[in-house]
Amino acid sequence: MRSGAERIQGEAMGHHCPVKRASQDAKEERVGQEGRHLGRREMRPLPITVPLGIGQTPISFASSLAAANGVPTMRDFCRHVAVDRKGMGRGELRQIKRLARLGDVDPTQLETSWIVRKDGWTFVGGEKLRRQCSLKGFRYCPLCIQDDLSNRAGPRYARPFLRASWMIEAVGTCVIHTTSLVQSRGPVDKYLDDDFAAYVRQHRGEVDRFAAEARPVARSSADAWMHQRLVCHSDPSFLGSLQFHVALRLCEVIGFIELNGVKASARNFEGAALREARERGYRIAAGGVDAIRLFLEKLDTAFWEATHVIGGARLYGPLYRWLQGTMSNPDFDPVRKVIKDHAIDSFPIGPGDVFLGPVEHRRWHSVHSASREYRVHPKRLRKQLEVQGIIGDLAGRSNGRIAFETSAAAGFLTQVSDRVFAPEARRRLQVSAEGFRQLMNEGLVAPLTVRKGGGMHIQYSERQLDEFLKCLAAKAIERNGGETDLVSVQRATSLAGCRFIEVIRLILGRKLDRLELDVSRVGFLALLVCPTEVRKKTVLKNHGGHSLRAVEQRLKTTTNTVRRLVDGGWLPSTDAVNPIKRCTQRVVMPLDIEEFLERYVSLHRLAAASNMQIAALKGQLLAAGIRPAFHLGPGTATFYETSQLASAGPPSLRGRTVR
Structure with missing residues (x-):
């Protein structure tokens, strides 16, 4: 009779026959289906079991059980006991439980080193890897294999086992012997793929040769960590x-x-x-x-x-x-x-x-980022941050490299961002410089005085400007386009002949019947009013006087003459505001004009009334000893006192009233 070793070797050699191999492969494909039926039966441990090594993979454990029970290959063993080795590689837990029952071990111990490929990933005991696990050939420590063969319990060629950490390509050394792991070089029959115990049995010489060549290497902390994590999972x-x-x-x-x-x-x-x-x-x-x-x-x-x-x-x-x-x-x-x-x-x-x-x-702002977020010019912001002591004098750094904590400057940045100078305030309100001045004089726009060094800087609060605009538009009706006879406040002042501030007073006092808000515009341009209504409600009381032009027509004389009469005080005048144009003008009251006509008469009108030539009349007056009442200068009319004409004038003028 042949010995057990000879029998195993002979059976293993028999599997190199192509016909038998094809037959065995076909049988192996039915293992999964057979296992489902056998799984319903009560499973018992095998007559011969081996201890599970620390970090031993389930496939290696199946290989050890096959060798211990005299089965030539691990594939034959899995087929005989209805364990689907490919199912183990796919992550079928029932295959692990069946193998654990056969080997009389705890299934959870097998799971700690279980290698599964799923969705493009490889899991080693639940640890997730990608393209970092070698499943072609065997990586192992030859000194560990020699220790297994010499010291482990069980049949000799069932003792060596494959550690899961050896399969990780990143693990380069053995943490026990501090030597480099080696890659199997012997030919591996496809039918013996994954069968580590059978490989060691066939290539024992390779193991001994690698062991003799092994040399100590520097201890790797990374390898020790990976081995510890794969074994202990903590x-x-x-x-x-x-x-x-x-x-x-x-x-x-x-x-x-x-x-x-x-x-x-x-x-x-x-x-x-x-x-x-x-x-x-x-x-x-x-x-x-x-x-x-x-x-x-x-x-x-x-x-x-x-x-x-x-x-x-x-x-x-x-x-x-x-x-x-x-x-x-x-x-x-x-x-x-x-x-x-x-x-x-x-x-x-x-x-x-x-x-x-x-x-x-x-957490951090730079001058550049803060200037963009708070809409403050970076040069002005940088100076103000230096004055406040938030940043130092970093002349050599750009605005993007000067950083400060946001928590330390949040309040200051909010305050700075709310302050603008007059040009920006006018742009925000969309108002002219004159209109802005009127708003300031009225107290509707309050400036902020900011001290900087020895100077004073007038600034304005954007928040207050926005609140002012919001107050003006509180009663306005929103409109979104279309034709309208309403115009902006600025345009209404021109059409109505009033001041800008007068329209603002009407709006604030809720005295306008028609007020609309154009949401497509900003500032005062968004407020639309009726110019006709504005004109009616802003017209001033008539001062009752005559303009110098009207006086000129009333006296039937020239502009230069009227100007000299007014400037010389012979024709009383006063300054008054034009009720329509709101401009200051020189006016003469009607009573003063009448009094002037009662007291004085021009040479031109005297000549017309007496039907005489001006030169002839002037000669008669001079001969009668009547002189002009006053001299206005060249190019002006000549006036005489009516009282002198009535008493000592030529006979042709006595008793006449010339107006």
């Missing part, structure tokens, strides 16, 4: 709160920046350089959020030293680009939050900015 640190693939990549990116800077290219970054970066990055990230922020602070100096606009990609390089490129994956949100919070706490960014997504709040 890590209270910040890295432990992240998905495994996120934590791993974070260490690699931080390490790359630490070694090469933010401007270096990460292309073809692999092998020993990648392991070195991962180790360096882990030493930083293992310190948690505070350590990561200290690392970022070293990169922040680039922002303060730059004179141009600098974004996250220029600031944090590969780290920012990595997180920006994974915005659709929520696994990276915790890391993004750390980087984003640090940026908000360090730089003058806020709502309206984008840094790994929209920025929700602001």
